[in-house]
Amino acid sequence: xxxxxxxxxxxxxxxxxxxxxxxxxxxxxxxxxxxxxxxxxxxxxxxxxxxxxxxxxxxxxxxxxxxxxxxxxxxxxxxxxxxxxxxxxxxxxxxxxxxxxxxxxxxxxxxxxxxxxxxxxxxxxxxxxxxxxxxxxxxxxxxxxxxxxxxxxxxxxxxxxxxxxxxxxxxxxxxxxxxxxxxxxxxxxxxxxxxxxxxxxxxxxxxxxxxxxxxxxxxxxx
Numbered sequence: 001x002x003x004x005x006x007x008x009x010x011x012x013x014x015x016x017x018x019x020x021x022x023x024x025x026x027x028x029x030x031x032x033x034x035x036x037x038x039x040x041x042x043x044x045x046x047x048x049x050x051x052x053x054x055x056x057x058x059x060x061x062x063x064x065x066x067x068x069x070x071x072x073x074x075x076x077x078x079x080x081x082x083x084x085x086x087x088x089x090x091x092x093x094x095x096x097x098x099x100x101x102x103x104x105x106x107x108x109x110x111x112x113x114x115x116x117x118x119x120x121x122x123x124x125x126x127x128x129x130x131x132x133x134x135x136x137x138x139x140x141x142x143x144x145x146x147x148x149x150x151x152x153x154x155x156x157x158x159x160x161x162x163x164x165x166x167x168x169x170x171x172x173x174x175x176x177x178x179x180x181x182x183x184x185x186x187x188x189x190x191x192x193x194x195x196x197x198x199x200x201x202x203x204x205x206x207x208x209x210x211x212x213x214x215x216x217x218x219x220x221x222x
Contacts, residue, residue: 004047004048006077007106008079033108037074038072051107052076084179096172099168109162111218113205127198136154139154161202180192
C-alpha cells in the first residue's frame, strides 16, 4: 500500500502582479512550491509526490531545483485545460491497481499543519473521502437575483481547504466521469458519484497565496 499526494501548480501569477508564476515566488528565500512539497515530505518521506505543472513551466522548475539544490523526488505530470483535467493527468501516474490514499493539494498552500495532513489521510483511510475545513468567522450575506441580500447563519457553513484526500480507487472512478462545470473541487467530483465526504479540522494558517497581501503575511506564518 502506497499513499500519494498530487500537488497542482498551474497559476500564472496575474493577481500577484508578477511576471513569475506565483508558485515560484520566493518566501524568505525559498520558492512557494518547494515549501509546499517539503511540508508533505515532512509528513511522510515515503509519500509518492506527483507535481502537476503546465508544460511551459517545467523547464523553469527544473532550473529552480538545480539552483536551490532541491532534491525531493517528484513525478512531473502535465497540466490540463482545467483543474479537473490537471488532477486527472496526475492520477494517470498512479498504477490502476494501487491501494492506499491519495491527496490533492494546491501548490500555493505551503502551510498545512502536519497534524491536519495526518488527520486527512487517516480519516480517508477509514471513510474513503476527507477534506479539511475551518469555521467561518465573518458575517455572511446571501445575494439575491434582484440585488437584495440577507444574512445567513455562518454556523451552517465551512471554508474548504486542501489537501483533499480519498481512497485511490474511489478517486480514479470519480475522475473517469465526464467533466462538468459543477466540479469546483475534488470533493465535488467524488460527491457526484454519490459518495459522502468527511470533514476534518483544518488550520487557519493554511491559506492559498493569491494576492500581494498574502505574500506580505507569509513570513509571519513561517
